[in-house]
Amino acid sequence: ERRDPGARTVTAPATGKADHSVAVAGFPFPFPKETYRYSTNVEPASVPRPTAAGSWGEHPVDIDHAYRDELAERARILSADPSRLQCLPHMVPAAWDAMFVLMEQLADAYPQHMSLTREGGGWHWHNGLLGIDRCFAVGETSSMPEGPLGFIGQQLQEDIVLLEQRDGELWADAGLVTFAADWSFGFDVGMSFLEIHGPVPRVHDEGVIPRAQAFLMRLEPGQSYRRTNWTLTVDGKLDTSTETYPEWGPDRTTLVDGPLAAVGDRLHLRTEVQHLIRLPESNAIMFLIRSYLLPFAALATVPEWAARTAEVLEELPADMAEYKGVTRTREAGIRWLREYGGVCEGSAAG
Ligand code: HEM
Numbered sequence: 001e002r003r004d005p006g007a008r009t010v011t012a013p014a015t016g017k018a019d020h021s022v023a024v025a026g027f028p029f030p031f032p033k034e035t036y037r038y039s040t041n042v043e044p045a046s047v048p049r050p051t052a053a054g055s056w057g058e059h060p061v062d063i064d065h066a067y068r069d070e071l072a073e074r075a076r077i078l079s080a081d082p083s084r085l086q087c088l089p090h091m092v093p094a095a096w097d098a099m100f101v102l103m104e105q106l107a108d109a110y111p112q113h114m115s116l117t118r119e120g121g122g123w124h125w126h127n128g129l130l131g132i133d134r135c136f137a138v139g140e141t142s143s144m145p146e147g148p149l150g151f152i153g154q155q156l157q158e159d160i161v162l163l164e165q166r167d168g169e170l171w172a173d174a175g176l177v178t179f180a181a182d183w184s185f186g187f188d189v190g191m192s193f194l195e196i197h198g199p200v201p202r203v204h205d206e207g208v209i210p211r212a213q214a215f216l217m218r219l220e221p222g223q224s225y226r227r228t229n230w231t232l233t234v235d236g237k238l239d240t241s242t243e244t245y246p247e248w249g250p251d252r253t254t255l256v257d258g259p260l261a262a263v264g265d266r267l268h269l270r271t272e273v274q275h276l277i278r279l280p281e282s283n284a285i286m287f288l289i290r291s292y293l294l295p296f297a298a299l300a301t302v303p304e305w306a307a308r309t310a311e312v313l314e315e316l317p318a319d320m321a322e323y324k325g326v327t328r329t330r331e332a333g334i335r336w337l338r339e340y341g342g343v344c345e346g347s348a349a350g
Pocket of ligand 1: 040
């Protein structure tokens with residue numbers, strides 16, 4: 001069954017409890033195995049991936065029930081901190097390229113709502129979900145005063161980073177990132193792929209990052225791949241970037257010190273679906289990061305997910321847990337899954 005793009009989360013009238021079924025059906029559950037380790041986990045994009053509760057991954061861009069809420073949140077964050085949108089001068093052509101490809105992908109995925117058509121010497125973009133119509137010519141700033149990334153970023157839930165390939169390396173020289181998980185786009189902009197991954201444990205000795213970069217540099221125009229990453233987040237906050245740490249950091253302590261019963265609604269499994277796309281005109285790499293948040297109470301409606309999550313969290317090595325910032329919250333999550341989530345003590349696989 002196809003989800004209705006732009007629909008709101010439903011509240012079941014009989015119980016007054018949130019009905020998580022829409023979010024669960026489209027949730028990209030990130031644990032294919034009982035243990036989690038870093039790897040160059042890439043696979044071709046646009047292949048739907050069935051899960052125990054539904055499926056995900058049909059398109060590189062995904063509009064779901066949270067569309068309007070997340071776009072409003074992005075607008076709020078951007079107006080408070082314009083450094084979340086940056087484009088170094090040499091990346092302007094790549095930003096136009098990215099906008100155009102994203103419009104094509106949105107129109108391809110949601111033809112009932114979106115279209116990109118030739119009009120006169122330029123183009124006409126239509127987004128029926130938001131009531132947006134815009135005629136523009138690629139590269140003509142007067143037709144896109146908010147800039148190509150600013151314009152398209154108001155219309156999709158994905159964060160965007162653009163990387164230029166030069167001197168045998170990739171450089172993150174442009175992007176629009178409002179939902180970073182414990183990193184700062186403003187700090188990373190202009191840095192190389194290897195520098196950006198500097199703080200990640202294990203991957204350097206294991207060669208994961210140089211291998212990933214070599215793979216990305218070989219991508220052909222139009223090729224798209226994807227991977228997932230995950231963490232735990234409190235209270236469903238999408239903006240857990242370094243800049244706003246004072247706003248979200250203390251939530252971890254109040255979660256751990258608070259009542260166990262509240263953990264099911266407060267603690268969320270956050271999956272990032274990341275797409276890696278070679279842009280055809282500029283040769284830049286477009287990195288899309290889409291963040292999905294699922295409260296543990298919703299996770300527990302799928303027994304396989306509850307058991308697997310407890311298992312992975314329990315086994316996760318301390319250095320990875322520390323880097324991800326889940327050292328204490330994972331313990332609360334495991335306890336909640338055992339007490340309230342139907343996962344048996346001693347045997348996470350239940
Ligand atoms: C973090 C791998 C592509 C930006 C990470 C982590 C891994 C990883 C394992 C640690 C995640 C965690 O534990 O939560 C990879 C692989 C890639 C890839 C295998 C490609 C195949 C990219 C690209 C960018 C990027 C294209 C764009 C700039 C980041 C950032 C972090 C990160 C900003 C957080 C670093 C920090 O703590 O400051 N990546 N990544 N990654 N990655 Fe990647």
